[in-house]
Amino acid sequence: MLFKMDDCGGCKTCEIACSYKLTGEFNHQISGIEIVERKDGSGYDIKLLEQPEGNRLACDGCIDREAPFCLDYCLKSTELKEIIKEFVGKCRSNSNGALKSK
Amino acid sequence: MNKPEIYAYTGKTLRVNLTTKTVTVEDHSAQYDDWLGALAVKILYDELPDWVTPFDVHNKIIFSAGPLMGTLAPGACKMSASTLGPITGGWATGSTDSYVGMELKHAGYDHLIVEGRAHKPCYLWITDEEVEIKDASNLWGKTTWDTLEAIREELQDPSLHVLSIGPAGENLVRSACLIQDKNRAIGRCGTGAIAGSKNLKAIVCKGKKPIKVADHKRFAKIVSEVREKIKNNPGTEKFRKYGTLGNNYEVKQKVCAISYKNFQDCSWPQDIYEKLNTQKMIDKYEVAKQGFPGCALCCSRHVTITDGRYEGLTTEAQQWELMGGLMAKLAVEDVTFAPKVNSYLNQMGVDMEGPSGAIGWAMECYEKGLLTKEDTDGLELTWGNEEVILELIRKICYREGFGNILAEGCYRASNLMGRGSEYAFHVKRQDLYETLRGTNGWSLGTLVSTRGGGHTTGTPFWEHRTIEIEDERVYQISGIKDYNRIKNPIGYEGKPELIQHTEVMTRICNSTGVCVFNTICQNFGYMNIHDFAELLSAAIGREYTIEDLEAIAMRQLNMEKALNLKFTSFDRKDDIPQARTFEPIPSGSLAGWKLDREKFEKMLDHYYEIHGWDPQTSYPTRATLEKYSLSKVADDLEKIGKLGSSGIVS
Numbered sequence: 001m002l003f004k005m006d007d008c009g010g011c012k013t014c015e016i017a018c019s020y021k022l023t024g025e026f027n028h029q030i031s032g033i034e035i036v037e038r039k040d041g042s043g044y045d046i047k048l049l050e051q052p053e054g055n056r057l058a059c060d061g062c063i064d065r066e067a068p069f070c071l072d073y074c075l076k077s078t079e080l081k082e083i084i085k086e087f088v089g090k091c092r093s094n095s096n097g098a099l100k101s102k
Numbered sequence: 103m104n105k106p107e108i109y110a111y112t113g114k115t116l117r118v119n120l121t122t123k124t125v126t127v128e129d130h131s132a133q134y135d136d137w138l139g140a141l142a143v144k145i146l147y148d149e150l151p152d153w154v155t156p157f158d159v160h161n162k163i164i165f166s167a168g169p170l171m172g173t174l175a176p177g178a179c180k181m182s183a184s185t186l187g188p189i190t191g192g193w194a195t196g197s198t199d200s201y202v203g204m205e206l207k208h209a210g211y212d213h214l215i216v217e218g219r220a221h222k223p224c225y226l227w228i229t230d231e232e233v234e235i236k237d238a239s240n241l242w243g244k245t246t247w248d249t250l251e252a253i254r255e256e257l258q259d260p261s262l263h264v265l266s267i268g269p270a271g272e273n274l275v276r277s278a279c280l281i282q283d284k285n286r287a288i289g290r291c292g293t294g295a296i297a298g299s300k301n302l303k304a305i306v307c308k309g310k311k312p313i314k315v316a317d318h319k320r321f322a323k324i325v326s327e328v329r330e331k332i333k334n335n336p337g338t339e340k341f342r343k344y345g346t347l348g349n350n351y352e353v354k355q356k357v358c359a360i361s362y363k364n365f366q367d368c369s370w371p372q373d374i375y376e377k378l379n380t381q382k383m384i385d386k387y388e389v390a391k392q393g394f395p396g397c398a399l400c401c402s403r404h405v406t407i408t409d410g411r412y413e414g415l416t417t418e419a420q421q422w423e424l425m426g427g428l429m430a431k432l433a434v435e436d437v438t439f440a441p442k443v444n445s446y447l448n449q450m451g452v453d454m455e456g457p458s459g460a461i462g463w464a465m466e467c468y469e470k471g472l473l474t475k476e477d478t479d480g481l482e483l484t485w486g487n488e489e490v491i492l493e494l495i496r497k498i499c500y501r502e503g504f505g506n507i508l509a510e511g512c513y514r515a516s517n518l519m520g521r522g523s524e525y526a527f528h529v530k531r532q533d534l535y536e537t538l539r540g541t542n543g544w545s546l547g548t549l550v551s552t553r554g555g556g557h558t559t560g561t562p563f564w565e566h567r568t569i570e571i572e573d574e575r576v577y578q579i580s581g582i583k584d585y586n587r588i589k590n591p592i593g594y595e596g597k598p599e600l601i602q603h604t605e606v607m608t609r610i611c612n613s614t615g616v617c618v619f620n621t622i623c624q625n626f627g628y629m630n631i632h633d634f635a636e637l638l639s640a641a642i643g644r645e646y647t648i649e650d651l652e653a654i655a656m657r658q659l660n661m662e663k664a665l666n667l668k669f670t671s672f673d674r675k676d677d678i679p680q681a682r683t684f685e686p687i688p689s690g691s692l693a694g695w696k697l698d699r700e701k702f703e704k705m706l707d708h709y710y711e712i713h714g715w716d717p718q719t720s721y722p723t724r725a726t727l728e729k730y731s732l733s734k735v736a737d738d739l740e741k742i743g744k745l746g747s748s749g750i751v752s
Contacts, residue, residue, distance in 0.1 A: 009391030009403075011396070011400050013174065016396065025314050026172050026312060027313065028208075029309070029310040037260070042389050072329075073174060075400050
């Protein structure tokens, strides 16, 4: 699912954090959150994966934690928190969502 | 016996010979303990024959991604490129905030050595599965921005990050740089010209090999601690909002660190200063933020100019250097020219200091009647003339007419024209942004820099923003004694020690892949050497002490010095500034103050002494080199008569 996040600076630190949380290693290309550059070159959007896609793992919303791990490393964590909350909600209502079984 | 698992590093170096089209993978990891990620200077020193010159096919360019890069360490996003440079003829290095460096590590390599010269334009496509030397004939001539789009299209991946050269690099403009994507430059020292001389248009990396750390819990703990420290620092909010365009706008003017009209004055006239308010510009035009992997600050942003001459321009806003450098040097009064000229420089792939130094020199010569329209292809080189500045940058990048002379930088341009050498402000032939009057530690640090000026290898930022802090606290976190006695920007005491501390910190940053802004180099409360020792120990799995890190940094510095001694004629005379630097400052807060020549020379003597270098010549002594396990270097320097004969080993 793609979410608009006007305040994202594209640093991808959330991707690095996500991979570390999921695997114990740093490997942003496999994270469940992906920062997507906008075509006009200004600003970024957030892609959260319901299911594994290519090398990437699914975002599980860090439901085992009080708050998603990536938020600890995002300078705009308030906005990102809302996005992940919306994502988790949609996943839970979607029969194919990775979070359905959890 | 199996080799033990390597942490933080990949343990691999990729070597690509463009002449023979051979690709080899090497293991230099046995040297990491002594050098961290700063192998480039050692490889260049060991491998370049004595007779090599920068544009020679035998020169090499080395890209490095340090051990912290790709991890959650704050600011661990700096990739560097190092070579024998076309401006100084010696040690040349630069770094940039980089996705490409992170991808190089994920592709499996700590370093990339590029040697030889391709028979036709090429680019490197490096993944964790293969390395391809791809044809770039269709990219040659393109700007860096168009190159990015063309490569993303060709490789059918819009998420790729690209390090490329523009027309300036192709045309061997000495200050040509490497641009990552659209707006991040490995700026100083002409690394883009060396890439151009090798017919290397771009480097693209993408990989998925993981980076591991040795001790998870320990690493996570120190990362969390340093990030909290940065987050809670009172200076962080403003830096995140305005980046280097925030505080610098006020403090540089206050301490006379503005290169106004080619360094004729050291601050802007008040009315112009007010027109150039960079904070107001950001408030008015910002459209999006910009940060880089791991950064705890994310200090940049994109702007869209919505009015005036450059209406419609969207680009990443520049760092302060463009304001204090080009905008001040050329006396431009419209603040929106900054993003305009910045985007053009980035598209053409040229460092802002090369053209602005040369144009500043030419404008002063024009003002004083040493150059006329007959010399300048009919252009009127009046201060602040934006169209003329843009046109001259274009001519420089394509080496057209008068631009062909300016493409050489101010030092060589004044020699070629046989006029105005007294107005050519450079350090070891490299054009400057840094002012050399009014902040004595900053000035000396710039002058002794092994790469020829620049402020990210040993110039203490602290003088520009002196703060109230107890001496004991400064000593605890930095080892600097008597901070409150030595912090006066126009004092002469303690500056060499301040510089040496910065030399250590910047080298630790550069060789681990960390941006200096996340560290004590910018703010006392940010990451210090104790934090680095803990981060590296946890990540690499080998205990690093403060003394270890200081020795590694000084080993690097002595090797840079030795590389310069091997390939250039630099000595003490090249660490001394132009005559104007000793003239009184005309206006501003330091009006009438002048740098005292005798005290400056004593300060320089002391700098050499604490480094264990001979004050007469600046050459390192054998004892100094042996202290850092560089005995062979001492033998080499003795053979060429460049071993120092006296000096106090620190």
